Amino acid sequence: MSGPLRLPPRLRALCERIPACEGLADIACDHALVSLSCLAIGRAQRAIAIDIAEGPLHATRARLGESMPLGLTLRQGDGFALQAGEAQVAVISGIGGAQMAALLRRDRPRALGVEHLLLLPHNHAAELRHALAETGWQVTAEWLVAERSRLYLGLAAVPGQMRKLEASEADFGRLAEDADPVLWQRWQATELARQARVADARRSAGR
Numbered sequence: 001m002s003g004p005l006r007l008p009p010r011l012r013a014l015c016e017r018i019p020a021c022e023g024l025a026d027i028a029c030d031h032a033l034v035s036l037s038c039l040a041i042g043r044a045q046r047a048i049a050i051d052i053a054e055g056p057l058h059a060t061r062a063r064l065g066e067s068m069p070l071g072l073t074l075r076q077g078d079g080f081a082l083q084a085g086e087a088q089v090a091v092i093s094g095i096g097g098a099q100m101a102a103l104l105r106r107d108r109p110r111a112l113g114v115e116h117l118l119l120l121p122h123n124h125a126a127e128l129r130h131a132l133a134e135t136g137w138q139v140t141a142e143w144l145v146a147e148r149s150r151l152y153l154g155l156a157a158v159p160g161q162m163r164k165l166e167a168s169e170a171d172f173g174r175l176a177e178d179a180d181p182v183l184w185q186r187w188q189a190t191e192l193a194r195q196a197r198v199a200d201a202r203r204s205a206g207r
């Protein structure tokens with residue numbers, strides 16, 4: 001396989017931000033499109049596509065058949081299922097922010113030699129930002145991508161000390177500085193409405 005793959009906008013924006021590396025970990029890979037794309041354009045020399053379920057790995061193996069790239073490893077595993085030094089860059093896309101936070105706290109990817117994280121959580125960004133700060137990661141960029149009717153948030157982080165976040169910083173991170181202003185307004189409105197719904201539900205439950 002050679003040349004760029006056709007990717008949905010959220011994955012295209014993610015892949016554009018992946019630094020060139022020898023080893024890429026594509027965690028929660030499902031179809032392994034991120035791995036395949038990075039190998040096809042030479043962004044990564046090797047890619048380890050990890051999924052907790054065998055089904056997606058089996059489907060990817062069957063889909064690729066003989067065109068499976070040499071540098072691709074399909075691995076069944078939970079989270080950062082890596083040997084130390086195997087990957088300098090790790091991507092997690094398409095699971096929730098709270099689940100990503102739990103993986104960061106449990107697996108400690110810095111100790112495995114991961115130097116760049118790129119994350120595309122479905123939700124719970126504040127929980128994820130707290131976990132990054134607690135486990136020694138500094139967010140270097142945040143972006144928003146519109147795909148169909150939905151907005152997707154992306155975060156890039158490198159090892160570094162982040163101070164404990166105030167609640168408002170955890171809610172919106174660097175988006176006001178980094179994101180496209182039109183998408184940022186849309187995101188802010190959606191997020192504030194969501195927070196109001198949560199507060200209402202808590203009030204009704206007497207908490």
Ligand SMILES: C[S@@+](CC[C@H](N)C(=O)[O-])C[C@H]1O[C@@H](n2cnc3c(N)ncnc32)[C@H](O)[C@@H]1O
Nearest residue numbers: 028029030050051052053056077078079093094
């Ligand atoms: C919605 S797909 C995301 C696919 C792709 N990364 C994307 O963003 O389009 C979520 C995948 O995450 C996998 N998954 C969920 N929890 C996981 C974990 N702890 N470790 C590895 N994979 C996981 C699921 O099996 C599923 O294939």
